[in-house]
Amino acid sequence: MKSPLKNKWILITGASSGFGAAAAIAFGAEGAKLLLGARRIDRLKKVAAQSKKSGAEEVHFHELDVSKTAGVEKFIYWARKKIGGRNLYVLINNAGGAHGLDTIAEGKDADWEAMIQSNLLGVLRVTRAALPLIPRDTGASIINIGSVAGHAAYEGAAVYCAAKAGELQITRALRLELLGTGIRVGTVDPGLAETEFSLVRFKGNAVGAKKVYEGMNPLTAEDIAEILVWVASRLPHVNIDELIVKPVDQAAIGKVYRRKTK
Numbered sequence: 001m002k003s004p005l006k007n008k009w010i011l012i013t014g015a016s017s018g019f020g021a022a023a024a025i026a027f028g029a030e031g032a033k034l035l036l037g038a039r040r041i042d043r044l045k046k047v048a049a050q051s052k053k054s055g056a057e058e059v060h061f062h063e064l065d066v067s068k069t070a071g072v073e074k075f076i077y078w079a080r081k082k083i084g085g086r087n088l089y090v091l092i093n094n095a096g097g098a099h100g101l102d103t104i105a106e107g108k109d110a111d112w113e114a115m116i117q118s119n120l121l122g123v124l125r126v127t128r129a130a131l132p133l134i135p136r137d138t139g140a141s142i143i144n145i146g147s148v149a150g151h152a153a154y155e156g157a158a159v160y161c162a163a164k165a166g167e168l169q170i171t172r173a174l175r176l177e178l179l180g181t182g183i184r185v186g187t188v189d190p191g192l193a194e195t196e197f198s199l200v201r202f203k204g205n206a207v208g209a210k211k212v213y214e215g216m217n218p219l220t221a222e223d224i225a226e227i228l229v230w231v232a233s234r235l236p237h238v239n240i241d242e243l244i245v246k247p248v249d250q251a252a253i254g255k256v257y258r259r260k261t262k
């Protein structure tokens, strides 16, 4: 059966690694046409080649820093030229991440600002710029990537939790604002997933980053990519509002089952 995503334009932010890269490959396998953005162009180039190999009809990539309004507008101008008007079927606002694990007392301005810029303001900027490209009444979707951190606070993560809680409320408000347009709006909110997320959070400390997943089976980027494809390929009248996805070994934030390691 032909995929409903075949030949459809899909825009993914943060497509250079983790969920975004896996999503590019998974949407590619549906025969979709891809627009990929992130700051690391060399990595985007690799993901583009992998997506093409997986079956993407077309793949294009362009530098994108969601923390800058001018950069976002330039990226969407480029995207508009590629797709030629109101043809964007799926927008995935995925770019983001956590920076540091400091308490509020020890918090660094640069980390706070980076988290608010990418996870919160980035979603707003990209959505505002891309909305004129999204067709009405065709089953088009805006899918934001939130987190379990948007649903519960934990120590050392106040600003990341705040940013993702903000993403959740932005998603809810947008769904209300777009009522009547036929544009679907939802959020997919993962728990522990092994991507480059922890490496970024631990500022390149690979040992510390690896320890996060010690003795447990985390989600993979491919698990989330498969879910994103599923969300975007429901019948046009079906809206997946909010989806929390955790590994079985994580009953709650901070409540993780770890097998004994030798």
Ligand SMILES: NC(=O)c1ccc[n+]([C@@H]2O[C@H](COP(=O)([O-])OP(=O)(O)OC[C@H]3O[C@@H](n4cnc5c(N)ncnc54)[C@H](OP(=O)(O)O)[C@@H]3O)[C@@H](O)[C@H]2O)c1
Pocket: 013, 014, 015, 016, 017, 018, 019, 020, 037, 038, 039, 040, 041, 043, 064, 065, 066, 067, 094, 095, 096, 097, 098, 118, 119, 122, 145, 146, 147, 148, 189, 190, 191, 192, 193, 194, 195, 196, 197, 198, 200, 221
């Ligand atoms: N892994 C988890 O456990 C987990 C759980 C819940 C939610 N999430 C969320 O899932 C999303 C993807 O994370 P991931 O796990 O796939 O981590 P990842 O492998 O580190 O990927 C993060 C992606 O976001 C991009 N990005 C970060 N800041 C950006 C900016 N200012 N402008 C443009 N792109 C930016 C990165 O690209 P460049 O560095 O090349 O720009 C990269 O492609 C994030 O929003 C994260 O908060 C992750």
